[in-house]
Amino acid sequence: MKTNRRQFMILSAAGAASLALNNGVQAQAMVSPTDPQAVALGYVEDAAKVDKAKFPKFVAGQNCANCALYTGKAGAAAGGCTLFAGKQVTAKGWCSAHAKKA
Numbered sequence: 001m002k003t004n005r006r007q008f009m010i011l012s013a014a015g016a017a018s019l020a021l022n023n024g025v026q027a028q029a030m031v032s033p034t035d036p037q038a039v040a041l042g043y044v045e046d047a048a049k050v051d052k053a054k055f056p057k058f059v060a061g062q063n064c065a066n067c068a069l070y071t072g073k074a075g076a077a078a079g080g081c082t083l084f085a086g087k088q089v090t091a092k093g094w095c096s097a098h099a100k101k102a
Helices: 004-025 036-041
Strands: 078-080 088-089
Touching: none
Parallel strands: none
Antiparallel strands: 078 088
16 A cells, blocks of 8 residues: 555554553553552551551541642542652552641
8 A cells, every 4th residue: 555645644643642542541550558669658558557656647637638749639539649650549548758738
């Protein structure tokens, strides 16, 4: 099949658009509590399970959803965190780097 310039440009644009859409649709992986960085920060998937003896700065009511580092949408079950690039944390999770949202 011989392709002319116009067809090439149309196919290139369509290919680029499909790649861009594909990257936006792919879900980010969840942070594992056994991930070395998560362990170092004391990350737990449920703030109700925080070891209060190990993390005395924990205050009831703190969770990823109300942390300044959380980049997920309000009301979402999970979202991004600036500490875990390319991964998501649970909204009800917690880590020792918790910083109250302004």
